[in-house]
Amino acid sequence: MDLEALRREYSLTGLDREDLADSPFDQFEQWFKQALDAKFSNDPSAMTVATVSHDGQPSQRMVLLKHFDERGFVFYTNLESRKARELKDNPKVCLHLPWHPLERQVIVYGEATQLSAAEATRYFMSRPKDSQIAAWASHQSQKVKSRQLLEQAFEQMKNKFKSGDIPLPSFWGGFRVVPNHIEFWQGRRNRLHDRFMYSRRGAQQWEVERLQP
Template sequence: MPDLSDFREEYGHDILTKESVHPNPVEQFRIWFDYAVSQKITEPNAMSLATVDEHAQPWLRTVLLKAYDDRGFVFYTNYDSRKGKQLANNPKASVLFPWIQLERQVIINGEVERVSNSESLKYFSSRPFGSRLGAWVSQQSSVVSSRSLLLAKLEEMKRKFKNGEVPLPSFWGGYRVKPKTIEFWLGGKNRIHDRIFYSRREDGTWSIERLAP
C-alpha cells in the first residue's frame, strides 16, 4: 500500500470572515466564481453532484453548472439517467465546487426541481449541433454492449437531423438546486481553515455562521 501521509499542501494565502462576505450567499458565490474564471482554472463550473437512491446509498458524479441566480443552481441531464431517477424519488441534492487550486470549496445543499420547458429549450438550442445529437443518442446510465453501437446511433441521428434542426428530447432538460445551505471553505495555515456557513431562514433571509475547521 502506498504511504500518502506526506501528501500535503500548506494553505493560507487569504482569510475569510463573517464580516468580509456578502450577506447574500449567491452574490458571494458570484464573487468567488468570477475569481475562479479569472484565474483560468480548468472547468470552473464543474461541480460534484450527490444524490441518494431508494436504499439510502449516495451516488456522486461531476456535472456542469449552466446557470445560477437567487432561485438556485442549474444543470442539465437526461431525466431517465440514474441521477434523474434518484431525484424523482428523492428531490434533494448536495453540490460541491472543488476549486482546490485556489484553496477554495463551495458546498450547496437543497431541494431540486425541474426547470421550465422553455428554459431547457433555450439552453438546448444554444448547444453545438453535435451536443444536441448526443442528447438523442445516449440512454444515459443504461447498459450498452459496445461503443460502436453508440457511434452507429450518432450517425443515424446525423442523417435524421441533417437539416440542423434538432428538437428538444422529452427525456432531457434542466434541474435547479434550490439552496437551503451554502458553505464557503477557504484553506488556512496549520489547517485552521475558514468555513462560513449560510442557512436560509423561514422568511427567505440568510443567517451566517462560522464553523470550526
C-alpha cells in the same frame, strides 16, 4: 500505496465574516468570477452532484453549472439518467464546487426541482449541434456493449437530423437546486480552515455562522 506523507499547506488568504456578502448568491458570484479570472486548467463551472437512491446508496458525478441566481443553481441532464431518477424519488441534493488553485470550495445543500420544458428548450437550442445529437443518441446510465454501438447511434441521429432544427428530446431537461444551506470554505495554515455557513431563515433571510474546521 501509502499517501500519509502527501500533504500541502494552505496559505493563500483567509476569510472573515466582514469579507462576506449578506446574500450567499452575491458571495457565490464574487467567488465564481474570481475562479474564472484564475484561468483554471479545468472548468470552474464543473461541480459534483450527489444524490441518494431509494435504498440509501449515495452516488456522485460531475456536471456543469449552467446558471445561477437567487432562485438557485441550474444544470441539465438526461431525465432517464441515474441522477434524474434518484432526484425524482428524493429531491434532496448536494452540490460541490472545488476550486483548488484558490484553496476554496463551495458546498450547496438543497432540493432539486425540474425545469419547465420551455427553459430546457431554450438552453438545448443554444448547444452545439453535435451536443444536441449526442443527447438523442445516448441513453444515459444504461448499459452498452461497445463504444462502436454508441458511435453508430450518434451517426444515425446525425443523419436523421441532418437538416433543420433538432427538437428537444422528451427525455432531456434540467434541474434547479434551491438551496437551504451554502458553505464557503477557505483553506488556512495548520488545517485551521475558515468555514462559513449560510442558512436560510426565510424567503430572503440568511443567517451566517462560522464553523470549526
